[in-house]
Amino acid sequence: MTVLVDHETRVVVQGITGHQGMVHSRQMREFGTQVVAGVTPGKGGTDVDGVPVFDSVREAVARSQANASCIFVPAPFAKDALIEAVDAGIRLATVVTEHIPFHDMLVMYHYARAKGTRIIGPNCPGIAAPGKAKVGIIPNMVFRPGRVGVISRSGTLTYEIVNGIKERGLGQSTCIGLGGDPVVGTTFLDALPLFDQDPETDLIVMVGEIGGTAEEDAAEYIERHFSKPVVAYIAGRSAPPGKRMGHAGAIITRGRGTAETKVAALEKAGARVARFPYEIPGLVQEAAARLVRR
Amino acid sequence: MVKLAEWRGKDVFRKYGVPLPRGAVARSAEEAESLTRSGAVPLPCVVKAQVLSGGRGKGGLVRFANSPEEARSAAASILGLTFKDEKVKEVLLEEKLPINRELYVSLTLDRALRLPILITSPHGGVEIESVPDSEIDRQPVDPFPGLTAYERRRAAKSLGLEGGPAKSLDGLLVGLWNAFQREDAELVEINPLAVVGDRLVALDAKVTIEDDASFRHPDYAEIRDDRTPLEEIAREKEIAFVQLDGNIGVIANGAGLTMATLDVLKELGGSPGVFLDLGGTDDPKKVAEAFLLMAQAKPAAVFLNIFGGVTKCDTVARGLVEAMSQVAPADRFPLVARIRGNNEVEGTTILRAAGVTAVPDLKESAQAAVEAARRAR
Numbered sequence: 001m002t003v004l005v006d007h008e009t010r011v012v013v014q015g016i017t018g019h020q021g022m023v024h025s026r027q028m029r030e031f032g033t034q035v036v037a038g039v040t041p042g043k044g045g046t047d048v049d050g051v052p053v054f055d056s057v058r059e060a061v062a063r064s065q066a067n068a069s070c071i072f073v074p075a076p077f078a079k080d081a082l083i084e085a086v087d088a089g090i091r092l093a094t095v096v097t098e099h100i101p102f103h104d105m106l107v108m109y110h111y112a113r114a115k116g117t118r119i120i121g122p123n124c125p126g127i128a129a130p131g132k133a134k135v136g137i138i139p140n141m142v143f144r145p146g147r148v149g150v151i152s153r154s155g156t157l158t159y160e161i162v163n164g165i166k167e168r169g170l171g172q173s174t175c176i177g178l179g180g181d182p183v184v185g186t187t188f189l190d191a192l193p194l195f196d197q198d199p200e201t202d203l204i205v206m207v208g209e210i211g212g213t214a215e216e217d218a219a220e221y222i223e224r225h226f227s228k229p230v231v232a233y234i235a236g237r238s239a240p241p242g243k244r245m246g247h248a249g250a251i252i253t254r255g256r257g258t259a260e261t262k263v264a265a266l267e268k269a270g271a272r273v274a275r276f277p278y279e280i281p282g283l284v285q286e287a288a289a290r291l292v293r294r
Numbered sequence: 295m296v297k298l299a300e301w302r303g304k305d306v307f308r309k310y311g312v313p314l315p316r317g318a319v320a321r322s323a324e325e326a327e328s329l330t331r332s333g334a335v336p337l338p339c340v341v342k343a344q345v346l347s348g349g350r351g352k353g354g355l356v357r358f359a360n361s362p363e364e365a366r367s368a369a370a371s372i373l374g375l376t377f378k379d380e381k382v383k384e385v386l387l388e389e390k391l392p393i394n395r396e397l398y399v400s401l402t403l404d405r406a407l408r409l410p411i412l413i414t415s416p417h418g419g420v421e422i423e424s425v426p427d428s429e430i431d432r433q434p435v436d437p438f439p440g441l442t443a444y445e446r447r448r449a450a451k452s453l454g455l456e457g458g459p460a461k462s463l464d465g466l467l468v469g470l471w472n473a474f475q476r477e478d479a480e481l482v483e484i485n486p487l488a489v490v491g492d493r494l495v496a497l498d499a500k501v502t503i504e505d506d507a508s509f510r511h512p513d514y515a516e517i518r519d520d521r522t523p524l525e526e527i528a529r530e531k532e533i534a535f536v537q538l539d540g541n542i543g544v545i546a547n548g549a550g551l552t553m554a555t556l557d558v559l560k561e562l563g564g565s566p567g568v569f570l571d572l573g574g575t576d577d578p579k580k581v582a583e584a585f586l587l588m589a590q591a592k593p594a595a596v597f598l599n600i601f602g603g604v605t606k607c608d609t610v611a612r613g614l615v616e617a618m619s620q621v622a623p624a625d626r627f628p629l630v631a632r633i634r635g636n637n638e639v640e641g642t643t644i645l646r647a648a649g650v651t652a653v654p655d656l657k658e659s660a661q662a663a664v665e666a667a668r669r670a671r
Contacts, residue, residue, distance in 0.1 A: 001615070010470070020586065023604060024604075025459040027604070075506065075509070076509050076510075096632075098574070099506040100478075101478050101486045101504055101506045101507035101510070102403060102504060102506070102508060103437075103475060103478050103504070103507065106316065106408065106409070106410070108404075108435055110408075110436065111438075112436060117590045125574070137574075137603070137604070139602075139603030139604060139635065139636065141603075141635065141636055142603075142635075153550065154548060154549065154550025154551065155548040155549075155550065155551075155574040156546075156547050156550065156551040156574060156576075156601040156603065157433060157450045157548055157550030157553075157554055157601075158550070159601050159603050160551060160554075160601050163409060163601075163634065180549055180550070182405050183403070183405065183408050204661055207550065209549065209550055209553060210404070210553070213405070213406055214405070214406070217406060220551070233554075234552040235549075235550045235551075235557065236553040236554075236556075236557065238553075238556050238559075238560040238561075238566075239553055239556065263364050269332030272657045275561075276554070276557065276558055276560075276561065276656075276657070277554045277656065277658055278655075278656050283663075287339070
């Protein structure tokens with residue numbers, strides 16, 4: 001196992017008969033992923049490009065030994081789909097679906113955690129390890145196997161940055177798109193230790209955004225525990241003061257959560273912080289070169 | 295996010311048994327007079343402008359009345375005023391109560407903990423940010439058991455309540471928790487929560503509802519009447535539309551890429567105006583819709599930054615060229631496009647053939663957009 005996915009990963013796609021489910025099942029397979037089953041209630045017994053479709057996750061797991069799920073189910077039904085996956089013994093679930101109410105996500109996260117399932121997302125591009133497996137929707141073309149780990153809160157910006165790293169002749173070990181919702185199953189803080197322990201990752205790129213304090217919390221961890229070089233970027237430096245959850249939200253964050261506080265915290269932790277996305281590949285190259293020299 | 299006016303927030307509270315002063319909404323001075331004359335609102339009463347911004351008291355938007363005539367003139371002096379860009383269309387009239395103490399109570403989400411959090415302070419009636427941390431109690435609440443009895447007792451203690459008021463708080467918190475969960479609220483806040491003799495009364499109500507839960511609460515969607523027509527169209531098409539002060543229109547896909555694009559434009563001396571975020575999609579149909587929507591906003595120049603992941607760039611480029619032909623020549627504007635990803639070379643070629651400035655490098659293309667806007671001015 002590298003970071004969460006590898007050659008043993010067997011994916012069931014929940015919502016496989018929808019447009020997104022179909023397109024991305026195909027792309028996951030082209031990436032080299034074992035997509036072993038699909039689930040759409042009421043469509044059991046059919047298939048999508050030869051992948052058998054089942055009525056329930058339990059049947060899919062029993063028949064195909066799936067151990068990871070990629071969820072494309074529409075927001076009103078996503079909570080149920082995730083709980084079904086957890087109950088069927090799935091241990092890694094990427095939730096691609098966007099617009100899931102955070103009250104639903106709170107239940108999903110705490111239920112999954114209690115039962116030992118890791119959620120990536122929601123509203124996220126998922127996870128991919130080039131040459132191994134992909135559970136999600138990150139375009140295949142941006143990847144190339146290598147030793148750079150990527151953790152990001154963004155979607156397309158991640159593709160852009162991963163692609164930039166590839167264009168410099170470097171590759172990625174594992175890339176995780178955490179999703180930008182207020183409540184996510186995996187945060188920077190959750191993902192960092194996995195990359196620290198991963199022998200296939202030499203350095204990491206962290207792509208953050210304004211809002212919340214996940215980057216500040218990650219910076220604290222990096223300063224104390226993280227042993228590998230970190231290149232970071234925070235999107236939204238020019239954004240006008242964003243929406244916040246009223247006064248109660250302000251007293252939870254207490255002046256943190258802006259681009260300035262995030263950049264300052266990461267720099268203090270020893271990360272190289274890019275001012276613009278196009279600076280990242282260069283900083284990664286420099287960090288990689290320093291590692292070789294050591 | 296739907297922010298509810300005080301009276302709507304109080305309607306929510308009423309539904310969940312949170313105790314409120316007796317009161318009613320008036321939309322005219324005459325109505326204010328008749329509500330007090332009939333006894334529907336007991337006198338003396340307070341007359342409060344129904345606006346979403348804070349600072350109403352200091353802004354003179356809260357008045358007191360001892361008679362129906364005074365209620366009428368108070369309402370007349372407030373209705374129609376403009377407060378922080380918002381016109382006062384309604385006033386809430388409520389009985390004036392003998393207040394012993396003012397407290398603070400709210401429920402919201404703590405993103406870092408991934409838990410709801412109950413926030414209480416014995417210092418109500420002031421901005422909670424100005425209260426020292428040591429005077430604020432924060433109680434994370436697990437959604438599975440919900441807000442438990444022991445947590446409610448702890449809240450009473452933190453507020454210094456005993457006896458009748460403590461009992462009143464217990465029921466109030468059950469109602470507040472149910473409102474928070476069942477209405478899919480991001481925030482339910484009572485500031486001030488008044489101690490009136492032996493009971494508690496919510497003097498104010500701040501309730502915001504999450505947009506993503508609108509499939510469960512269609513009624514809240516109708517409340518939002520603060521959107522411009524363009525914003526309304528964008529919402530229907532699920533495109534994030536934000537109006538800034540500048541003159542460069544920005545179309546990008548994904549929140550992160552959109553923000554990064556704005557960062558770069560600003561750094562290069564540009565001034566982003568309307569921006570449209572298509573979300574994670576590179577669906578050519580949606581790109582074209584966004585382009586036509588942007589045309590209606592009449593920007594000096596437009597910068598389009600799309601990463602084509604699933605769709606191919608040439609498909610996106612063709613859709614864009616097709617959309618361009620639908621804009622009347624008089625309404626056209628300089629377009630700088632950067633389309634990266636699958637088949638980017640073909641996409642760029644198609645755009646250039648159609649007269650679009652297409653540059654693959656982010657910095658160079660942003661520079662070109664800034665220049666185009668400068669020339670157009």
